[in-house]
Amino acid sequence: MRKRLPVSTWVFDSVENRLFALLNIKLIQHSVQELQTALVSNHKDLAIDFTANTQKQRHLLEEGFHAGQRPDSLFQPITVHSDWISAQPEEHQDFESFYRDPSRKTPNASHNTIYIQTICSFGGAGVQKDQCVEWLREYCQAFFYGLSVKLLPAVTVAETKCSFRVNSDSHNLQILTGDLLQFLWSRKPADAFCIVGITMIDLYPKDSWNFVFGQASLSNGMGVFSFSRYDDSFYSSSYAGSVTTPPNC
Incomplete structure (x- = not known):
């Protein structure tokens, strides 16, 4: 047996x-500024379009980097009630804590x-x-x-x-x-x-x-x-x- x-x-x-x-898996981290720069791209036309936006327009675009962090944020977390974590509440674990787990x-x-x-x-x-x-x-x-x-x-x-x-x-x-x-x-x-x-x-x-x-x-x-x-x-x-x-x- x-x-x-x-x-x-x-x-x-x-x-x-x-x-x-x-x-x-190798952990790669970038600052918000680096991500914003990457999204703007080095393409000349895209860079001109972004810098030509008004302050309010830029604020709207940048909301995506702070989703759900403020009550008045335009982008709130989406809850799907059929998701596993909704039906089976478990302690959260971010990727970095998983990556550094000695076991x-x-x-x-x-x-x-x-x-x-x-x-x-x-x-x-x-x-x-x-x-x-x-x-x-x-x-x-x-x-x-x-x-x-x-x-x-x-x-x-x-x-x-x-x-x-x-x-x-x-x-x-x-x-x-x-x-x-x-x-x-x-x-x-x-x-x-x-x-x-x-x-x-x-x-x-x-x-x-x-x-x-x-x-x-x-x-x-x-x-x-x-x-x-x-x-x-x-x-x-x-x-x-x-x-x-x-x-x-």
């Missing part, structure tokens, strides 16, 4: 956020490869699904410059030996993220900085949750993410009745 990992996990709403959080792991000479593990079929026909995964690999390779990004051989849901269920609302198959993280841990190569599982099957972190886009253990350098709810056909597919065996896809 494989030993369960005593890991703390974070829930993410996009694959970019998960990978971004796992990696060492955050960074790549090194012996752990400098991102591994992508495809779970179940991904995309449509064979050629198309292979191309989609390769596009994702190339994107990660370009975005996380300096790190190598490799694809692991695809696996079926049955091979992961994870728990699964049919969602009572969407009637779609779902697989348990905790079990998938255990599976990824067992397959994580020695030179991996992190391993990320991707799937077109919906996910859930525990029985009381409806669904989750993804989950990750930053301390162990692994995560899993589902693209299923970005599929236009998500709500038109259905698993009738109960599922007793995982799909061998």
Whole structure:
């Protein structure tokens, strides 16, 4: 029996956020004056147009740099009540405090490869699904410059030996993220900085949750993410009745 990992996990709403959080990103800061100058541009016509504005017009343009800082500000913060932070209040963390967190792991000479593990079929026909995964690999390779990004051989849901269920609302198959993280841990190569599982099957972190886009253990350098709810056909597919065996896809 494989030993369960005593890991703390974070829930993410996009694959970019998960990978971004796992990696060492250089913090670049600019003053308001530098940003204003950059927006004005060095283009002669734009510079003339900006300097030709009246004081009131300039004040209006500069309001964008102080959004929400005053009660009478023209640009107030927009609250989307369906956002995660509105439904699940959590302590705020700015990027600098995250960046300087001593527990955050960074790549090194012996752990400098991102591994992508495809779970179940991904995309449509064979050629198309292979191309989609390769596009994702190339994107990660370009975005996380300096790190190598490799694809692991695809696996079926049955091979992961994870728990699964049919969602009572969407009637779609779902697989348990905790079990998938255990599976990824067992397959994580020695030179991996992190391993990320991707799937077109919906996910859930525990029985009381409806669904989750993804989950990750930053301390162990692994995560899993589902693209299923970005599929236009998500709500038109259905698993009738109960599922007793995982799909061998």
